[in-house]
Amino acid sequence: MIELQPLNVIPNQADLLVTHEAIHPFVHRTPVLTNRSIDRMAGAKLYFKCENFQRIGAFKMRGGASAALRFTPAERLRGLATHSSGNHAQAVARAAQELGVPAYIVMPHDAPRVKIAAVEGYGATIFYCNNTPRERQQALDSVVERTGAAFIHPFDDYGVIAGQATAGMELIEDTSVVLDCIITPVGGGGLLAGTALAARYFSVKAQVYGAEPEAVDDAARSLVSGKIEINESNVTVADGLRTNLGERTFAVIHRYVPKIFLVSEQEIVAAMRLIWERMKIIVEPSCAVPLAAVLRYPEEFAEKEVGIILTGGNVDVDKLPF
Structure with missing residues (x-):
């Protein structure tokens, strides 16, 4: 077992490489799936990194x-x-x-x-x-x-960020084309920050974006204001995205992520159902937020090669939102 050193600064390329090697015994290398019918609806080529197949059912x-x-x-x-x-x-x-x-x-x-x-x-x-x-x-x-x-902080920890970055590293490596962009959900920001670092160090040109429910839009507001904003309410179907950004995640996101797209509750549920129906896989509501963004803003993604991280599949099937 590889023991890792504590991280007190933003992880560099070497940190991400050794982290990926160290956590190998603890995680699955999840597949990257495509779906032509969803591609036609989006007007883009989408590559889904399926962390819903990860151990414990999520990228976490x-x-x-x-x-x-x-x-x-x-x-x-x-x-x-x-x-x-x-x-x-x-x-x-x-x-x-x-x-x-x-x-x-x-x-x-x-x-x-x-x-x-x-x-x-x-x-x-x-x-x-x-x-x-x-x-x-x-x-x-x-x-x-x-x-x-x-x-272990849920997200505002450079060690956690380095671990989450490995999903983006694998997506970049396992996709047969050069990605134009990658989009992830954002709650506390660990995955978005990690993916931004993965793209910075390992992608030829991929730009990383976040996607967030309109009902809990603190990350989008934080990006605009340049400081951490707080939500007054955390009511959203995307229960994994109710958390506000942390100081460490915000520092990375503010530096490397140019935009966070907002989507409605109805769009999240529709995207979740679309993944269930067309891809035949189980995803939780938070997981569907990036696809909802691609479908809502087609002009931003038209004709592009787009990576999407499907973050998890731990959904209560007795309480589906559709």
Whole structure:
């Protein structure tokens, strides 16, 4: 097992390469799929990096493994801790299970039941809280104080960002054409920041964009204002994108991402259904936001080679939005 060094600055090309090698035993190299009928609807050629097939059902496994490997064995022995509504919680729980150490996860009471069940299945101890940033942090601080566990931030951590970058690295390498652009969802910004770094270091010309629900448009507003903006409400069908940007993710996104596209709730649900129906794969609402953006802004993507990262498939099939 490769032990990684802590990252205190924006990861460079060498950091991403060694991270990709180190997390290899913890993740799948997910496929890149295409669909001609969706291409015709979009007026572009789309390449879908299917992280819904990733271990724990989401790209978050990459960042969780990357961050966990940056603690010393002695630090990990006291356990790994985080707060998350779902996919990152599963990633930390699974990484802890693989490493043979405890996991302590703070989750909101209203987290999707399918994600709570998965975290429990990986052997983690769950602590519940109300779904506000303040109460999540208070509960996490209490857990860390009592256990001495090492905290893995869901996104605002350069180790996590480096891990998420590996999805973009693989997309660039496994696509037979030179991509014009790559588009990812943005919540806390770990994947978008990581993908922007992957494109900077490993792509010939790909420009990276974000896609976000209109109902929680803090990242788009932050890009315009030049400072981190906060949402007054977090009500969106895309439950994985309710979080605001962090200082580290914003620093990368502000530097390397020129635009974040906004889409409506109806467009997200329609894109999610389209992927289910045409591609025959399961994706969660957050996952469909980039495709919704491509379909809403055809003039931005016409005739282009477009990479899309499908972020996860952990959806409660008893509560589908369509």
